[in-house]
Amino acid sequence: DIQMTQSPPSVSASIGDRVTITCRASQDLGNWLVWYQQKSGKAPNLLIYKASSLQTGVPSRFSGSGSGTDFTLTINSLQPEDIATYYCQQAYSVPLTFGGGTKVEI
Amino acid sequence: QLQLQESGPGLVKPSETLSLTCIASDASITASGYYRDWVRQSPEKGLEWIGSLYYNGDIYYNPSLKSRVTISGDTSKNQFSLKLNSVTAADTATYFCARRGSRTNMSVIPGTEVWGQGTTVTVSS
Numbered sequence: 268d269i270q271m272t273q274s275p276p277s278v279s280a281s282i283g284d285r286v287t288i289t290c291r292a293s294q295d296l297g298n299w300l301v302w303y304q305q306k307s308g309k310a311p312n313l314l315i316y317k318a319s320s321l322q323t324g325v326p327s328r329f330s331g332s333g334s335g336t337d338f339t340l341t342i343n344s345l346q347p348e349d350i351a352t353y354y355c356q357q358a359y360s361v362p363l364t365f366g367g368g369t370k371v372e373i
Numbered sequence: 374q375l376q377l378q379e380s381g382p383g384l385v386k387p388s389e390t391l392s393l394t395c396i397a398s399d400a401s402i403t404a405s406g407y408y409r410d411w412v413r414q415s416p417e418k419g420l421e422w423i424g425s426l427y428y429n430g431d432i433y434y435n436p437s438l439k440s441r442v443t444i445s446g447d448t449s450k451n452q453f454s455l456k457l458n459s460v461t462a463a464d465t466a467t468y469f470c471a472r473r474g475s476r477t478n479m480s481v482i483p484g485t486e487v488w489g490q491g492t493t494v495t496v497s498s
Contacts, residue, residue, distance in 0.1 A: 268436075301483070301484040301485070309490075310469055310471075310488035310490060310491055311420070311485070311488060312488075313482070313484045313486050316483050317483060322482070322486070354420060356420070356484075358476050358483050359476075361422075361433045361435075362422055362435040362437070363425075365419060365420040365421070365422075367419055368419060
């Protein structure tokens, strides 16, 4: 199985800050990496696919980068509605696997 | 816009079978290039992929659960189901059904765009 390691597990930031979350895969994924946002009590919501493609309707302050084994999700100018837990997931092979999540707090 | 809804018992006894159904609002759940997924989430294990039913009928299971899992589809009713047998407390989780695009099909988004709201299943006597 491909192991996905996210860091940090949690981050505390202020409104307007830039937040960076990293995800490392145990093997080369190419660009088959997805980012989700999950708010409390809700299902995950797709933010980024193919490492850097922004899903329709997602604010442009979200961006993704990276390839191979190292990936980054950046939130530029953090907003109150961005408070959530963020997960990476490899879409390269089954079994699909997720990172442990990064909780973003104010 | 496709919507998914999980249904099934919220409490299952140890050693019994957990059975859930996902009801889709329309037939796009079986459109070309898409998987019908089951994913679960618990504080202990985080998000865990259980298995997928591809539009062409291929089925994939997480090896960690493969011996206990069955996923099946009923296209006439726009439904698909999950059965997990011999459950233990470790199977207590929120279970999600979802539709995910295949990375091998250039016409779809290679990610999970549509999720059910999730249903909490507790394994306890």
